[in-house]
Amino acid sequence: MNTIVFVTVVRHHASDAELALAPVDGEALLTHTVRGLLALPDLDLVVVAAPERCADSFSAALSGFEKRCRIVPGSSLKHAFDTVENEIFGNPVFLVHDALRAFTPADTVRAVVDAVRAGSPCVVPVLPMADTVKVTDAAKVITATADRASLRTAQTPLGFTRETFLSYVDKPSLEGAHTVAGHPDAMRVTNGFELKLAEAIAVAGKEEIL
Numbered sequence: 132m133n134t135i136v137f138v139t140v141v142r143h144h145a146s147d148a149e150l151a152l153a154p155v156d157g158e159a160l161l162t163h164t165v166r167g168l169l170a171l172p173d174l175d176l177v178v179v180a181a182p183e184r185c186a187d188s189f190s191a192a193l194s195g196f197e198k199r200c201r202i203v204p205g206s207s208l209k210h211a212f213d214t215v216e217n218e219i220f221g222n223p224v225f226l227v228h229d230a231l232r233a234f235t236p237a238d239t240v241r242a243v244v245d246a247v248r249a250g251s252p253c254v255v256p257v258l259p260m261a262d263t264v265k266v267t268d269a270a271k272v273i274t275a276t277a278d279r280a281s282l283r284t285a286q287t288p289l290g291f292t293r294e295t296f297l298s299y300v301d302k303p304s305l306e307g308a309h310t311v312a313g314h315p316d317a318m319r320v321t322n323g324f325e326l327k328l329a330e331a332i333a334v335a336g337k338e339e340i341l
Contacts, residue, residue, distance in 0.1 A: 133173040133174070133175055133176065133223055133319050134171070134173055134174045134175060134223055134225075134226060134244055135172060135174075135175055135176045135215075135219060135223050135224075135225055135226070136176070136177045136178070136197055136226040136228055136288065137166050137178045137180065137211055137212065137226065137227050137228070137324045138164060138165065138168070138177060138178065138179045138180065138224070138229075138230050139179075139180045139206065139211070139227065139228075139229065139230060140180070140182060140206060140229070140230045140286075141229045141230075141231070141319075142206070145162050146204070147231065147321070148158040148182040148184070148185045149185065150231055150320070150321060151164075151185070151189070151192075151231060152185065152188050152189075152192060153320070153326060154324060155233065155320075155329045155330055156270060156330055156333035156334060158192075158244065159188075159192035159235045159328065160230070160231060160320055161179075161189060161192045161193065161230050161233070162192045163177065163233040163329075163333060164228070164230050164231075164232070164233040165177055165196055165200055165235065166192055166238070166250065167233065167234065167235065167237065168195060168228065168299070169199055169200065170233065170237060171237060171240060171241070174199070175199065175223065176199055176200070176201065176210075176215070176218070176219075177196070177199060177200045177201070177327045178200075178203060178211050178215050179193065179200065179201070179202045179203065179211075179215075179230070180206050180207065180211040181202050181204050181206075182205070182206040182213075182252055182291075183203070183204055183205060183206075186202065186204040188216075189202055190264050198242065200240040200288070200341070201214075201215055203215070207241075208227065208286040209251060209299050209301075211302045212220075212296075212297075212300055214320065222292070222293055223293075224242065224244050224247045224248060224289040224290060224291070224292070224293075224295055225242070225290070225292070225293060225296035225300070226287075226288040226289065226290055227287060227288060227291070228242070228287045228288040228289075228291045229287045229319060230293055231319045231320050231321060232286060232287050232317050232318065232319055232320070232331060233320060234255075234290065234316045234318075234329060234332045234333070234336075235286065235287070235314065235316065235317035235329045236314050236316055236317065236318065238314075239286075239313060239317055240288055240310075242256065242290070242311040242312065243255075243256055243290035243311055244290060245280065245310055246290060247292060251290075251291070251300070251308075251309035252287065252292045253289070253291055253292075253295045253307065253308040253309065254283075254289065254290035254291075254307065254308060254309050254310070254311060255285050255286070255289055255290075255305055255308045255309070255310050255311075255313075256286045256287070256288070256310070256311050256312065256313035256314070256317065257283035257284060257286065257303070257310045257312070257313050258283065258284050258286065258312075258313040258314075258315070259279075259282075259283060259284075260279040260282035260283060260284060262279075263276065263279070264276070264277040264279050265277070277327055283310065283311070285305065285313075286313040286314075286317045287317070289305070289308075313333050316332055332341050
């Protein structure tokens with residue numbers, strides 16, 4: 132295998148799994164996520180960890196992708212890996228991707244994969260912090276302005292060697308990770324405004340193909 136991707140709903144809110152099914156240009160956000168990943172020719176397998184309550188809906192959203200996509204009921208990354216471990220051979224690049232980052236450009240995914248293949252055991256796409264960051268005290272009073280020069284916002288996919296992937300599954304940590312340039316289109320789609328942006332990205336992508 133060259134590359135295997137585990138797609139998960141990185142849970143910040145209870146409704147995040149349902150958000151993966153939100154319609155964008157007539158299809159679920161999750162459908163766009165997996166289709167974009169499968170467009171990469173050296174990607175062998177996409178494993179989607181589907182929360183139990185949404186497993187049937189996830190399967191419906193990914194109908195037609197069965198040849199290179201496996202849906203594993205259960206939201207645990209470890210459970211998803213354990214389910215397909217016997218199908219993984221060689222030393223592929225392991226990726227972990229947030230289901231809600233549906234429009235991460237192919238170039239960003241390739242940059243992560245290339246960095247792992249070049250010797251980085253753990254890779255994260257990032258963007259510089261654009262906003263001014265303020266520090267507040269317990270009374271919610273601003274006490275300082277943080278230096279944002281070294282601050283970055285992390286995106287996905289995260290890239291790993293087999294060893295670092297297994298370590299991440301056991302104890303998630305990105306300390307010591309190498310970084311590559313992220314992309315604004317790789318935003319996490321979580322609200323109405325971001326859904327409108329995602330709709331525009333999806334329509335623009337179709338126009339480029341035409």
